[in-house]
Amino acid sequence: MKSAVVLLSGGLDSATVLAIAAHEGFNCFALSFDYGQRHQRELLAAAEIARSMAVARHIILKLDLRQFGGSALTADIPVPKDRNTGDLAEHIPVTYVPARNTIFLACALGWAEVLQAEAIFVGVNALDYSGYPDCRPEFISAFENLANVATKAATADHRPIRLRAPLIQMGKDEIISAGLKLGVDYSKTFSCYDPPDESHSCGHCDACQLRLAAFAKLHQTDPIAYV
Amino acid sequence: MKSAVVLLSGGLDSATVLAIAAHEGFNCFALSFDYGQRHQRELLAAAEIARSMAVARHIILKLDLRQFGGSALTADIPVPKDRNTGDLAEHIPVTYVPARNTIFLACALGWAEVLQAEAIFVGVNALDYSGYPDCRPEFISAFENLANVATKAATADHRPIRLRAPLIQMGKDEIISAGLKLGVDYSKTFSCYDPPDESHSCGHCDACQLRLAAFAKLHQTDPIAYV
Numbered sequence: 001m002k003s004a005v006v007l008l009s010g011g012l013d014s015a016t017v018l019a020i021a022a023h024e025g026f027n028c029f030a031l032s033f034d035y036g037q038r039h040q041r042e043l044l045a046a047a048e049i050a051r052s053m054a055v056a057r058h059i060i061l062k063l064d065l066r067q068f069g070g071s072a073l074t075a076d077i078p079v080p081k082d083r084n085t086g087d088l089a090e091h092i093p094v095t096y097v098p099a100r101n102t103i104f105l106a107c108a109l110g111w112a113e114v115l116q117a118e119a120i121f122v123g124v125n126a127l128d129y130s131g132y133p134d135c136r137p138e139f140i141s142a143f144e145n146l147a148n149v150a151t152k153a154a155t156a157d158h159r160p161i162r163l164r165a166p167l168i169q170m171g172k173d174e175i176i177s178a179g180l181k182l183g184v185d186y187s188k189t190f191s192c193y194d195p196p197d198e199s200h201s202c203g204h205c206d207a208c209q210l211r212l213a214a215f216a217k218l219h220q221t222d223p224i225a226y227v
Numbered sequence: 228m229k230s231a232v233v234l235l236s237g238g239l240d241s242a243t244v245l246a247i248a249a250h251e252g253f254n255c256f257a258l259s260f261d262y263g264q265r266h267q268r269e270l271l272a273a274a275e276i277a278r279s280m281a282v283a284r285h286i287i288l289k290l291d292l293r294q295f296g297g298s299a300l301t302a303d304i305p306v307p308k309d310r311n312t313g314d315l316a317e318h319i320p321v322t323y324v325p326a327r328n329t330i331f332l333a334c335a336l337g338w339a340e341v342l343q344a345e346a347i348f349v350g351v352n353a354l355d356y357s358g359y360p361d362c363r364p365e366f367i368s369a370f371e372n373l374a375n376v377a378t379k380a381a382t383a384d385h386r387p388i389r390l391r392a393p394l395i396q397m398g399k400d401e402i403i404s405a406g407l408k409l410g411v412d413y414s415k416t417f418s419c420y421d422p423p424d425e426s427h428s429c430g431h432c433d434a435c436q437l438r439l440a441a442f443a444k445l446h447q448t449d450p451i452a453y454v
Binding site for chain 1: 286288289290291292294295296297318319323324325326327328329330332333334336337338340341359360361363365366369370372373374376377378379380381382383
């Protein structure tokens with residue numbers, strides 16, 4: 001059976017990607033990071049999604065990016081609220097975590113090589129995103145190039161590792177539509193950057209705004225609780 | 228003052244690279260990893276080297292690669308001894324840690340971006356090496372390409388990050404010669420994969436053999452203790 005490592009943040013995008021990978025017949029190994037993010041709520045969501053989708057294994061890797069800082073998610077910098085979501089791509093916001101996707105994918109690559117996995121799945125998307133450089137097709141393609149010179153798997157063993165980003169050209173509403181068709185339970189997902197408590201999302205950070213706008217566009221109600 | 232992140236393992240190569248970066252006028256930030264390697268001795272060496280070379284800051288990042296396994300350095304697989312060092316590049320040995328340099332460089336990239344550093348220095352070398360795919364010039368070049376599409380620094384802020392591997396085409400003896408000229412104290416370094424105790428090296432693993440052969444070629448005595 002073909003295997004894949006799937007980066008799973010606990011958010012809406014990565015839950016959808018996990019469903020896509022499973023639907024394509026991959027035996028899925030989910031990888032999450034306890035990287036010093038503002039809250040642990042998304043890791044609870046990741047664990048619940050991993051369990052409900054019956055992944056082969058779920059690893060939550062600890063890696064303290066607060067030692068570097070430099071982001072509203074890993075240092076004492078406020079999360080922006082009520083920004084105009086139409087302008088998100090204009091300026092890279094302070095929620096950008098330096099090199100985060102590079103770091104997460106590098107770890108996924110290590111695990112993929114050990115598992116002899118054929119693919120790594122990641123939920124980046126380049127349309128309704130927050131302007132992050134490591135969510136663009138150029139980044140995905142550069143990382144796949146790297147993966148295939150970096151590893152024993154791809155060089156000596158001639159088993160290249162594909163980097164799959166099935167959401168890259170999808171809008172958030174298309175992502176939710178695709179997920180609903182595959183049976184994703186979005187009530188288990190969590191996207192908020194700055195939740196007021198364990199069971200509510202703020203509704204005003206970029207992540208909440210993008211998510212709420214997408215459900216509204218589909219004439220659906222977002223099943224998670226907001227304050 | 229220009230800054231650089233220097234990957235520092237505690238071994239002979241990375242100590243030399245740190246001296247080269249400092250000699251070129253970089254304000255150096257040293258990064259080591261407590262990644263579940265077989266022993267902590269090399270991290271003590273890294274800390275001592277960082278202190279003696281007066282780096283701006285030294286971070287030892289914890290990242291448990293034993294969760295993935297797949298290497299003699301991160302799983303219960305014996306370290307090969309007394310191999311013919313002439314044949315090291317023929318087969319990639321079990322001491323290869325899947326995607327290790329990709330993971331380490333990805334973390335270095337995150338820190339470099341926060342520091343607004345101009346460069347990352349890494350002590351890989353492609354001649355007297357152990358056959359690892361992530362020690363080759365193709366790998367360095369692919370990672371530098373990635374770094375410059377992955378980061379806000381390189382994209383929005385037009386501050387590309389150079390990946391410097393000054394040892395890449397040097398033999399181990401040339402590395403030691405260069406380091407001695409720059410005042411590197413090799414008694415502080417530690418290379419052994421499988422030390423019998425805190426103060427001795429085994430003398431028989433690939434790392435010890437390459438190191439001993441290089442000092443012998445220079446008609447010098449390796450200043451560290453072997454059993």
